[in-house]
Amino acid sequence: MEEMNFEELRNQYAILKEQLNNQEIVNESLIRKSIEMRGKDISYTKKVVYGSALFCLIIYPLTYFTHMWSLAFAIVTCLIMMFCVIATYRIHKPVENLNLMQDDLATVARVMAKFKKQYDNWLHYATPALLIPWGIWACYEVGWSHAPEGSNPWLLIIPLLTGGAIGGLVGYKYHRKAVNAAQDIIHDIEKN
Amino acid sequence: MKIQEEQFARLVREHKNTIYTVCYMFSQDEEEVNDLFQETLINMWKGIDGFREESKISTWIYRVALNTCLLQERKKKKEVKTVPLSMDINFFEDNDANSSQVRQLHERIGKLGLVDRAIVMMWLEDMSYDEIGAVMGISAQNVGVKLFRIKEQLKKIHNS
Numbered sequence: 001m002e003e004m005n006f007e008e009l010r011n012q013y014a015i016l017k018e019q020l021n022n023q024e025i026v027n028e029s030l031i032r033k034s035i036e037m038r039g040k041d042i043s044y045t046k047k048v049v050y051g052s053a054l055f056c057l058i059i060y061p062l063t064y065f066t067h068m069w070s071l072a073f074a075i076v077t078c079l080i081m082m083f084c085v086i087a088t089y090r091i092h093k094p095v096e097n098l099n100l101m102q103d104d105l106a107t108v109a110r111v112m113a114k115f116k117k118q119y120d121n122w123l124h125y126a127t128p129a130l131l132i133p134w135g136i137w138a139c140y141e142v143g144w145s146h147a148p149e150g151s152n153p154w155l156l157i158i159p160l161l162t163g164g165a166i167g168g169l170v171g172y173k174y175h176r177k178a179v180n181a182a183q184d185i186i187h188d189i190e191k192n
Numbered sequence: 193m194k195i196q197e198e199q200f201a202r203l204v205r206e207h208k209n210t211i212y213t214v215c216y217m218f219s220q221d222e223e224e225v226n227d228l229f230q231e232t233l234i235n236m237w238k239g240i241d242g243f244r245e246e247s248k249i250s251t252w253i254y255r256v257a258l259n260t261c262l263l264q265e266r267k268k269k270k271e272v273k274t275v276p277l278s279m280d281i282n283f284f285e286d287n288d289a290n291s292s293q294v295r296q297l298h299e300r301i302g303k304l305g306l307v308d309r310a311i312v313m314m315w316l317e318d319m320s321y322d323e324i325g326a327v328m329g330i331s332a333q334n335v336g337v338k339l340f341r342i343k344e345q346l347k348k349i350h351n352s
Binding site: 018 | 197198200201204205208209212213216222229230233234235237238239240243252255256258259260262263274275277278279280281283291293294296297300301305306307310312316317326327328329330343346
């Protein structure tokens, strides 16, 4: 009975193949569309990285002229943002790499595990090391150093902190999303 | 079409059944099969220049199709307007005897984990342990051990 089970599976598989042999399945427009897609396919990560790099290098430096902060703070902020953009790109690169689609599943699991570890390290070590000093400096610049005379520093800092908290939550949400996706793939591959 | 594109089209036509089977086994409806099939073709076309003939082309196609299904499972987004496949049958909905048999196969294999599903499909495809190992990144011996476990699992599923 148990052997029959596999024989039955084989028969069912043969039926599937036979049925497919009688079908055209692919057509000219399907192949044409697939070929055309290569040039158009720019990943979401790349779009974010290019957009962020553009912001850091062109738009952000203009904020210096608002006199809300010092030149040193503007330059350091710009450097930190560029560092984050480059680090994000480097962490994502192996996953975005086209070869991943052609690699064996064990390699896919390895790449995903490395991606997850780097992303976690980024959250636990790099983010606090960069953001805490930068945040304190930002508060000093906005609330005291470059605040309009007579203004209450806390009224200037609270919006800054609120914006920072919202940004942090959005960033954390994307972090969890990326890490969970990688974890799911690793789990699917390794649980067997 | 350029020569390379014509070769690609020929390759797709030669292996359409394999690609369809992989996509079908990882899908829940015909629309999902369409999406995965097209995504697989896009990934094949992207990677065809990098194919170095270190492995058989059928092994490479299996890898691309499997990885597409596995990774696409997580994306669940439709960036591409899918061109429908040219099929007269719908294994998910048709009620003739053959489609019912195929559906039963889909249900049985669908109860396995994603990797086990891939291994059993390649075994049904009569691929050698070496070829299966090349797709999975494990040794042929390991494939044998895994297949034994999968068969035990299938027996349990069958008897339950």
